[in-house]
Amino acid sequence: xxxxxxxxxxLVKRTGEKVFLECVQDMDHENMFWYRQDPGLGLRxxxxxxxxxxxxxxxxxxxYSVSREKKERFSLILESASTNQTSMYLCASSPQGNExxxxxxxxxTVL
Amino acid sequence: xxxxxxxxxxxxxxxxxVQINCxxxxxxxxxxxxxxxxxxxxxxxxxxxxxxxxxxxxxFSSFLSRSKGYSYxxxxxxxxxxxxxxLCAVKGRALDNxxxxxxxxxxxxxxxx
Numbered sequence: 001x002x003x004x005x006x007x008x009x010x011l012v013k014r015t016g017e018k019v020f021l022e023c024v025q026d027m028d029h030e031n032m033f034w035y036r037q038d039p040g041l042g043l044r045x046x047x048x049x050x051x052x053x054x055x056x057x058x059x060x061x062x063x064y065s066v067s068r069e070k071k072e073r074f075s076l077i078l079e080s081a082s083t084n085q086t087s088m089y090l091c092a093s094s095p096q097g098n099e100x101x102x103x104x105x106x107x108x109t110v111l
Numbered sequence: 112x113x114x115x116x117x118x119x120x121x122x123x124x125x126x127x128x129v130q131i132n133c134x135x136x137x138x139x140x141x142x143x144x145x146x147x148x149x150x151x152x153x154x155x156x157x158x159x160x161x162x163x164x165x166x167x168x169x170x171f172s173s174f175l176s177r178s179k180g181y182s183y184x185x186x187x188x189x190x191x192x193x194x195x196x197x198l199c200a201v202k203g204r205a206l207d208n209x210x211x212x213x214x215x216x217x218x219x220x221x222x223x224x
Contacts, residue, residue: 004153033212040119042198042216043154058211090153099144100212102153 003027004103006091012109019078021106023091029101031094032074034058034066036087037105043090049074081110113137113213117199122221123189131184131218133199142202144212145173145184149195157184157197186220194222 007022025032031050035043035058045058047066055066063085067075074093078085086109092100114136123129135143142161146154160166160175160182172185186193199215 035214040216043200043214045211045213048211059213099156099159102155104153 006103017081021076023074025093029093033092034076035090086110115215117215117218120219129186133182135180135201139203144200146198189222
């Protein structure tokens with residue numbers, strides 16, 4: 001079975017802190033994705049990566065950056081956390097062109 | 112860009128049938144996914160349609176009409192465990208080697224005894 005893991009299920013940070021969310025997949029997938037999910041808005045794509053060291057902006061990249069130094073790991077970085085970044089963050093991976101497999105999510109609260 | 116619409120909520124009785132509609136307007140179309148998401152959990156894959164017609168998988172079926180920009184997910188013989196959010200997602204071509212998914216806001220289905 002494909003396994004996508006995220007470093008934390010719940011995280012509480014303060015405004016202005018730098019936040020790292022880690023995602024690891026064990027199926028050698030080329031593509032990895034970071035979404036945020038908010039009530040009434042569904043999943044919105046923040047960044048994605050189709051290869052090591054490659055990254056592309058999604059629909060809402062502002063306030064975020066990413067890093068993909070190894071194929072299995074895709075990190076989302078909030079340079080200076082703000083309250084409007086309180087959300088559920090979901091990581092996903094997929095082989096080329098196929099379904100995406102999601103991690104369990106990280107519920108981030110920024111106070 | 113992508114514009115994907117689905118109803119916010121639906122309620123049905125155990126054993127009944129529910130049909131969740133999804134309409135989309137997209138700048139590029141390369142297939143449509145349905146995912147199921149239970150509260151507090153990750154979305155899990157249900158179905159994928161790339162050609163017109165009906166795909167059946169046990170109690171769940173999914174239909175696609177590309178000319179109408181329309182899909183539906185049909186849940187038959189509803190069970191209490193089917194209470195969840197159902198997400199419609201359209202696959203577009205972003206780059207030669209990658210396929211982005213654009214998601215609708217999700218339909219929350221509540222199954223009553």
